[in-house]
Amino acid sequence: MSYPDRAPARRPVVVTLAVAALVLMAVAALAYAVAGAATLGGTVDRFRDAAGGTSAGPEQVDRIVTLLRVSTVLTVVVSLLAGLLLAGLALGLRAGRSGARTATWVVCGLGLILGCCALAVLVGQRAAPLRLGEDDRATGELLGLVDDAHPSWWIPLGAGLSVGQVLGYLVVATLLALPAANAWFRRRPAPQAPQQPPTQPAPPADPQQPAPSPAQHPWHQPPAPSYPPSEDRL
Incomplete structure (x- = not known):
């Protein structure tokens, strides 16, 4: 019997591509978290060295360092x-x-939404130190050193991952909305074989019916007759 409304058991190509895209995005997120944790110590050291030539005091430097550590740890955890x-x-x-x-x-x-926000933050980091510098020169100088304290590849990597994140989510959502994916996720389960009806037990014997005599059994043989010994045999 055929079931035309059932989807094939084989996974469609569009679902396979969506799975591959998610795996690639997962690997990129984990790699970004590892890179952020590995570069935090060097970033803080370079920032402290550069902050020594500014007009900021030790407390202001410590506040920016704490902000830098917290933001990096949050980025690592979220990734x-x-x-x-x-x-x-x-x-x-x-x-x-x-x-x-x-x-x-x-x-x-x-x-x-988060990818667009991350892109906006990366763009805003360039203009924020200039606006803060008008009110607080020391804070503006310190914030201007944060980007330079990171490795040269860190900001381009973050921007590239944000753009790739937005594109990746769009691709995955589109692939999962295609008709082939809809038919596969809504497939019906395979029909089960019909179950055999349970065997009815034999009816109990009627207690009023007399039991068959031993002579009625075909395997019953009557005992051989016994004869008294004759006098000639004595």
């Missing part, structure tokens, strides 16, 4: 959680769970 979440969604999509597809759409929407 780790994002990487683990994306990996879990990829496994759910690979297994064909419709709930994983819904959760992926929600994460894609939030990821688009």
Whole structure:
């Protein structure tokens, strides 16, 4: 019997591409978290060395260092959680769970918002020190040194990952909305084989019916007759 309304058991290409994109984004998020944790110590040291030539006092420098540490730790934690979440969604999509597809759409929407915010923050970091410098010269000088304290590849990497994050979420959400993905996630379970009806037990014997005599059994043989010994044999 054929079931034309059932989707094929093989995973569609669009779902496979969405899973691969999520895995790639998860690896990038974890790598970014590791890079941020590894470069924090060197960034703080370079910032302190550069802050020695400004008019800022030790307390102001310590406040900026604390802000730098907290922001980096938060970035590392968020990147780790994002990487683990994306990996879990990829496994759910690979297994064909419709709930994983819904959760992926929600994460894609939030990821688009966060990615756009990250791009806005990166752009705003260039103009913020200039505006703060008019009111507080020391704070403006310190904030201007933060970008230079990071490795030269750190800010371009963050900008590239933010752009890739926005594009990646758009691609994944679009792939999961295609007809092939809809048919596969809404597939019906395979029909089960009809179960055999249980065997009816034999009816109990009627206690009023007399039991068959031994002679009625075909295997019953009557005992051989016994004869008294004759006198000739004595």
